[in-house]
Amino acid sequence: MKIQKRVIALFLLPAVIIYLGIFLYPTLRTILMSFYTIPALSSRITEWKFAGLANYADLVRSPYFLSSVRNVLGIWLIGGALIFGFAFLYAVILQSGVRWKSFWRSLIFLPNTISVVVLSVVWLHYIYNPSYGLLTTLFHRLGMTTLADIQWTDNEHLFYSMIVAYCFGSIGYFMLILSAGMDRIPVDYYEAALLEGANGFQRFYKITLPLIREVFRTTVVLWTITASNFFAWSATFGQDDPHTVTPAYYMYQKVFGVGNNVYAQDEFNVGSGASVGIMITLTILIVSALLNRMFKGERLEY
Amino acid sequence: MRKTKAITVLLILCLAAFVVLSGCGGNKNEASSPEQASGNASENASETPSAQASPEASKLGGKVVFWSMWSNTEPQSKVITEAISEFKAANPGVDVEVKFNGRELFKLIKPALESGETVDVFEYDPAGALANLKDHVLKLDDLLEQPAIGSDGKSVKDSLLPALMNNVKSLSKTAGLEEGYYALPQQPYAVLFFYNKALFQKAGITSVPKSWEEFLAACEALKKAGVEPITFDDAYRDQFIGGYLSSAMGSDWVKALVTDKTGAMWKDPMVLQFAKDMQALHEKGYFSKTIGGNKYPAGQQDVALGKSAMYFNGTWLPNEVSATAGPDFQWGSFQFPIIPNGNDKGGQQGLSFGAQGILLNKNSKNIPAAFELMKYLVGKKAQEGMAVQALAIPATVDTPWPSSLAEAAVAFDKATVNMPWGFSINSGADFSSGSVIPVFMELVTGKINAEQYVAKMESEAKKFYGGK
Structure with missing residues (x-):
């Protein structure tokens, strides 16, 4: 039976309308807003003042915003290396037929189910605390006083401490996706390789890695999106500290005027927040396109 | 699979136990405080006629939504709950909905007001509020002439510490608003x-x-x-x-x-x-x-x-x-x-020095009842409660300060210039x-x-x- 195109369109209509309403309209409006100076989120369009590219120019010149960009790149790179390193390791261990597989998988995934705020309180006040935190207590017990005296949350260490704490909570999520991808690989390949005398590393590099390339690409894109929108951890770890601020948190400060008061010099401008949002979106689009190109090649079917 | 299930069940049990336990704790507190408060309220109503002093008070009706900057574990929330039940006793027609946001309020209030959510009364640092929420705050000058709660016929304006009132007023000019009072000061610091x-x-x-x-x-x-x-x-x-x-x-x-x-x-x-x-x-x-x-x-x-x-x-x-x-x-x-x-x-x-503030939403549909509630929150009794239970400086004149802040009073007396x-x-x-x-x-x-x-x-x- 052939369905008329018109009927198809009719059935798609509700979804398309909803999509346009709740996704496309806000996006277009935000793009428009980023070219204006806007006193408040609820300001009417008549109150907007056209500013051209001034919002973007101000951002590029602001050392505070630039440090937020540096931070997010650091998070993407260092955090990405940590997360994927451990996620692969755990996924491979789980796949190797270890006992109590489901238990370990749940255990590694568990931190994901805890709220960011709770996790960061635990890290800040029970692990990194310089007087009674886990790290200082542990190093004191072991007699390593120089390590015990490190201030994990001062200017120099705060950024790395935040990344470690964040990765702790995120490894499980990426491990789950990777190990689901690995589960799809037929066991025959491994058996054949085993019979040919391949060792664990060879099996990983020659079978597992090539066959989960698609899954890996997806997780890298997911990680890029997550990292670009890195927000909650910088809010809880540093607030407006330039060592932890990220573009997403900076945008939030600009749009909602956090820490703003009548004495502050800077004029409150929602438009500058909008331009940060646009820049984040563009970054994600560009990086996704690059990744797609990098992982190009024929799809493996098995 | 079975093991995962067992773990899940265990986790759910733990969670349930936690919820039940904390729920009980919460109930106990809640059960005891309103009882106490309503007891106090009726006592107070018979003792001081000032609660019924404003003639239209008892005729007030409708609903008032109040967002507080304290969380319900802090002693301030207990004092506020008591003040609200006192208010309810005097104004049985008014339905009060209070939400203890904690300091999360500073992040939540702006989106809430801009999207038109019903919030009649809210707490905020006045210097922040007048900068961020300029278009949402009501000028209180006329309302301030009403008699205060429990202050022997003094107007609301005269019942609060003059230094704080002046400070609130000066903020309006800095923020570029028409000069006046846009917040009732409380919790001076x-x-x-x-x-x-x-x-x-x-x-x-x-x-x-x-x-x-x-x-x-x-x-x-x-x-x-x-x-x-x-x-x-x-x-x-x-x-x-x-x-x-x-x-x-x-x-x-x-x-x-x-x-x-x-x-x-x-x-x-x-x-x-x-x-x-x-x-x-x-x-x-x-x-x-x-x-x-x-x-x-x-x-x-x-x-x-x-x-x-x-x-x-x-x-x-x-x-x-x-x-x-x-x-x-x-x-x-x-x-x-x-x-x-x-x-x-x-x-x-x-x-x-400065104070936190209680502010009124300009677009509130129930301004008379909302302001009446604000009067109770800065009433003499509520402020005494703040001093005793929350070790805070009372905003009302002639109310004794907590002993831990006795030496702070010296600095307040000496200071002539307010720094932001x-x-x-x-x-x-x-x-x-x-x-x-x-x-x-x-x-x-x-x-x-x-x-x-x-x-x-x-x-x-x-x-x-x-x-x-």
Whole structure:
């Protein structure tokens, strides 16, 4: 039976309308807003003042915003290396037929189910605390006083401490996706390789890695999106500290005027927040396109 | 699979147990407090006729939604709950919905008001509210002439501390609003050095330091007694910088400094003197060893535990750490010491004081009932409750202060100039949070010396303002 195109369109209509309403309209409006100076989120369009590219120019010149960009790149790179390193390791261990597989998988995934705020309180006040935190207590017990005296949350260490704490909570999520991808690989390949005398590393590099390339690409894109929108951890770890601020948190400060008061010099401008949002979106689009190109090649079917 | 299920079940059980247990605890508290409160309310209604003094009070109806900046575990929420039940007893026709947001309110209120959510009355720091929520606040001048609750016929305006009322009024001009009162002040605060009296005695310090020299002597004595003299948390780093500089030069100078687009002001001899003094505090070991890593509230807990002696913070400090400090902890306070070589704008005439505020939504559909509720919240009885239960300074005149803040009253009496929060050190907005505070921390932790500090600040200012 052939369905008329018109009927198809009719059935798609509700979804398309909803999509346009709740996704496309806000996006277009935000793009428009980023070219204006806007006193408040609820300001009417008549109150907007056209500013051209001034919002973007101000951002590029602001050392505070630039440090937020540096931070997010650091998070993407260092955090990405940590997360994927451990996620692969755990996924491979789980796949190797270890006992109590489901238990370990749940255990590694568990931190994901805890709220960011709770996790960061635990890290800040029970692990990194310089007087009674886990790290200082542990190093004191072991007699390593120089390590015990490190201030994990001062200017120099705060950024790395935040990344470690964040990765702790995120490894499980990426491990789950990777190990689901690995589960799809037929066991025959491994058996054949085993019979040919391949060792664990060879099996990983020659079978597992090539066959989960698609899954890996997806997780890298997911990680890029997550990292670009890195927000909650910088809010809880540093607030407006330039060592932890990220573009997403900076945008939030600009749009909602956090820490703003009548004495502050800077004029409150929602438009500058909008331009940060646009820049984040563009970054994600560009990086996704690059990744797609990098992982190009024929799809493996098995 | 079965194992996963077992774990899931276990987790759910734990969670359920937690919810049930905490739920019970909560209920117990809630059950006891309204009972108490309503008892008090009826008692009060028969004793003081003032509750029914305003003629239309009992005719009020409708619903009032109140968002509080306290969370329901804080003692303030208990006092507020009592005040609300008293209000309800006098105005049975009004339905009050209260939401204890905690300080999350500062993030939630703006989106809520802008999207038109029904919030009639809310609490907020007035300086922040008048900057961020200008279009949502109602001018209260006419309403303030109504008689206050429990203040023997005084108007609301006259029942509250005049210094606070003037402060609220002055904010309206700074914010570019028509001059007037846009908030009822409550929970007044001042920023002072708080210290542990027992530790001062142990170190043999007999009087509070007034000058910087005396301050250094006190630090030396404390250090010899085996106590860390000074600490602060990341949340209050700005206070320490602002406190020193404005004690020398006044807060207008501080504002000019952080907003100076050329960076030349950082070459002022006072900045170098400040940097040298901070360097000395670090080198002599007067700062707590953990000062660089202190995440709020780690540092103030150190004070409560007797590890550190002094902390430069708002008058809410004794209440915030009361659970750790215990009832026998002896609090003292003094103003930032006088800094030598300053101008005549500094010294102890200036004090950073202010208050939290209760504000009325301009678009409220039930303004009469909403304001009536606000009157109860700043009523004499509620303010006495704040002083006793929350160790807060009462906003009403003639209400006794909590004993832990007795010495703070001295500073309030002496001060003639009100300095903004942070002594204007935050006026540079992104420059303050992005450069002033982090570079100060490098100085405090000995990563750079005084001369490097001056050079670095000058170049940071040039870099930041260069493009503007």
